[in-house]
Amino acid sequence: MTEKYAIGVDYGTESGRAVLVSLENGKEIADHVTPYKHGVIDEKLPESEIELGYEWALQHPQDYIEVLGNSIPAVLKETGVNPNAIIGLGIDFTACTMLPIDENGKPLSNDPELKDNPHSWVKLWKHHAAQDEANKINEIAEQRGEDFLPRYGGKLSSEWMIAKIWQILNEAPAIYEKADRFVEATDWVTSQLTNNFVRNSCTAGYKSIWHKKDGYPSNEFFKSLDPRLENVAETKLRGEIVPLGTKAGELTDEMAHLTGLNVGTAISVGNVDAHVSVPAMGVAEPGKLVMTMGTSICSLLLGKEEKQVEGMCGVVEDGIIPGFYGYEAGQSAVGDIFAWYVDQAVPKYIKKEADEKGVNIHQLLEQKASAYQPGETGLLALDWWNGNRSVLVDTDLTGMLMGMTLQTKPEEIYRALLEATAFGTREIVDAFHNNGLDVNELYVCGGLPHKNKLLMQIYADVTNRVIKVADSYQTPALGAAMFGSVAAGSSRGGYDTILDATKKMARIKDEVIKPIPENVAIYEKLYQEYSTLHDYFGRGENNVMKRLKAIRSTTK
Ligand SMILES: Nc1ncnc2c1ncn2[C@@H]1O[C@H](COP(=O)(O)OP(=O)(O)O)[C@@H](O)[C@H]1O
Numbered sequence: 001m002t003e004k005y006a007i008g009v010d011y012g013t014e015s016g017r018a019v020l021v022s023l024e025n026g027k028e029i030a031d032h033v034t035p036y037k038h039g040v041i042d043e044k045l046p047e048s049e050i051e052l053g054y055e056w057a058l059q060h061p062q063d064y065i066e067v068l069g070n071s072i073p074a075v076l077k078e079t080g081v082n083p084n085a086i087i088g089l090g091i092d093f094t095a096c097t098m099l100p101i102d103e104n105g106k107p108l109s110n111d112p113e114l115k116d117n118p119h120s121w122v123k124l125w126k127h128h129a130a131q132d133e134a135n136k137i138n139e140i141a142e143q144r145g146e147d148f149l150p151r152y153g154g155k156l157s158s159e160w161m162i163a164k165i166w167q168i169l170n171e172a173p174a175i176y177e178k179a180d181r182f183v184e185a186t187d188w189v190t191s192q193l194t195n196n197f198v199r200n201s202c203t204a205g206y207k208s209i210w211h212k213k214d215g216y217p218s219n220e221f222f223k224s225l226d227p228r229l230e231n232v233a234e235t236k237l238r239g240e241i242v243p244l245g246t247k248a249g250e251l252t253d254e255m256a257h258l259t260g261l262n263v264g265t266a267i268s269v270g271n272v273d274a275h276v277s278v279p280a281m282g283v284a285e286p287g288k289l290v291m292t293m294g295t296s297i298c299s300l301l302l303g304k305e306e307k308q309v310e311g312m313c314g315v316v317e318d319g320i321i322p323g324f325y326g327y328e329a330g331q332s333a334v335g336d337i338f339a340w341y342v343d344q345a346v347p348k349y350i351k352k353e354a355d356e357k358g359v360n361i362h363q364l365l366e367q368k369a370s371a372y373q374p375g376e377t378g379l380l381a382l383d384w385w386n387g388n389r390s391v392l393v394d395t396d397l398t399g400m401l402m403g404m405t406l407q408t409k410p411e412e413i414y415r416a417l418l419e420a421t422a423f424g425t426r427e428i429v430d431a432f433h434n435n436g437l438d439v440n441e442l443y444v445c446g447g448l449p450h451k452n453k454l455l456m457q458i459y460a461d462v463t464n465r466v467i468k469v470a471d472s473y474q475t476p477a478l479g480a481a482m483f484g485s486v487a488a489g490s491s492r493g494g495y496d497t498i499l500d501a502t503k504k505m506a507r508i509k510d511e512v513i514k515p516i517p518e519n520v521a522i523y524e525k526l527y528q529e530y531s532t533l534h535d536y537f538g539r540g541e542n543n544v545m546k547r548l549k550a551i552r553s554t555t556k
């Protein structure tokens with residue numbers, strides 16, 4: 001029998017990549033990255049002088065289509081694999097990345113009459129300008145004792161669908177009216193591939209407050225937010241919601257022409273970058289926290305029952321793998337914090353030294369920071385450069401660094417920032433572990449584990465847990481391809497369930513990272529200090545960060 005393949009397309013924050021994967025063993029045969037031409041739109045609308053507000057983050061929907069038209073033909077060309085052997089395709093996306101579309105499924109930002117309104121564009125997951133709406137949703141849901149709130153750790157995030165929709169209604173009612181539906185980008189791109197619009201239960205559950213048994217919250221709840229939202233669930237959020245692993249449809253003529261794949265190739269329903277990585281790492285049982293580590297971290301855990309955990313992003317039945325409750329938590333900035341330091345704050349002599357040594361600044365700072373013992377820098381940071389989305393769930397929180405002296409060196413600050421993100425992870429691990437959801441091991445994937453050894457050792461030491469690393473740079477794309485193979489099914493040479501695909505295709509490295517007991521002991525003390533600061537600045541009345549932000553907003 002000839003070898004069969006699937007393609008996974010992973011849509012990240014800055015770029016999308018297509019990966020051709022063998023169904024036999026999950027090996028990646030080729031991959032190709034297409035950076036988004038318009039990147040993250042956070043200052044001005046494309047080809048326009050219209051400026052965006054503080055905390056805005058938009059994208060151009062055409063950039064997503066270009067990934068398909070550019071990266072899929074590139075992997076076909078590179079490998080020479082015959083499209084007849086490629087039986088399925090799946091995509092995964094950052095989420096909640098959402099857009100308003102018209103009756104024909106066209107993004108409203110394509111309409112020349114609407115394109116100058118920022119609200120007609122794709123709102124990226126890290127668009128944080130709907131915090132006021134999120135605050136009101138949380139306040140009203142709490143007052144009404146809404147059942148759904150505990151499933152989201154007590155607070156919904158401004159990153160999610162309802163807050164974003166309400167912001168559109170408040171600031172651009174005409175766009176709200178014009179929108180036939182609001183959709184996740186992962187579902188929209190899938191509908192472009194298949195000409196069939198379905199919503200996947202993963203984003204519906206985690207990002208749009210949909211529940212397998214209860215559906216969306218009641219119309220009364222939406223009405224209590226704003227009478228104009230009363231029917232939002234059955235109007236703007238309508239659409240069949242189907243489980244992960246379902247076949248969304250088959251590749252259309254037009255898309256076959258664009259990608260070079262065969263008409264009729266099976267396409268799975270859309271998925272989320274972090275969630276799709278769990279089966280791709282071979283995790284199909286509780287106790288293993290899967291962390292996708294890049295610009296941000298998404299942490300996912302499987303459970304046998306529904307529990308309440310403070311500040312988790314959500315628990316969704318079948319939300320990751322059918323048969324389990326899937327728990328999500330996350331840190332809104334991790335690699336982005338290191339990038340901020342390297343790009344904005346590193347002195348010239350460090351850049352010069354990195355150039356002379358032929359390494360990048362991260363690598364140089366990692367080398368230098370590795371010479372320090374835990375605690376030796378005397379520094380401690382709060383990792384809230386992009387707010388906090390677990391345990392505190394508040395995008396108004398900001399970063400902090402303490403302990404500096406006139407002797408403090410750039411590599412010490414870099415190390416303190418690495419440590420701060422590890423302490424952020426420890427808060428999440430403890431929140432799960434202390435609420436009946438054991439976290440025994442960490443499974444890590446994404447770009448960061450391959451880039452920074454020191455970082456990974458710090459995570460093992462701070463959490464006092466063994467870390468297993470993905471044997472792939474493209475774990476989400478591998479997971480998406482696995483779901484593509486499930487959409488095709490065993491009759492076409494794929495798999496019937498994601499668990500079957502996991503057994504054959506998931507890949508992790510043999511080598512593990514173990515905690516070093518001496519480091520664990522010191523980090524335990526530092527973590528207690530971190531926790532004190534975390535609670536002081538993040539809870540209760542000491543909200544100096546919010547006051548600073550409020551003052552700032554009056555200056556614009
Ligand atoms: N050597 C390094 N050490 C720590 N962070 C790094 C290093 N090199 C790059 N980064 C950070 O990694 C992040 C990119 O991670 P990656 O997983 O490739 O991207 P994404 O999250 O967009 O998929 C950037 O935020 C960058 O600052």
Ligand SMILES: O=C(CO)[C@H](O)[C@H](O)COP(=O)(O)O
Nearest residue numbers: 013094095125274294295296
């Ligand atoms: O919240 C998410 C998933 O639930 C985001 O998709 C995720 O955090 C984006 O991460 P990155 O930019 O690092 O791929």
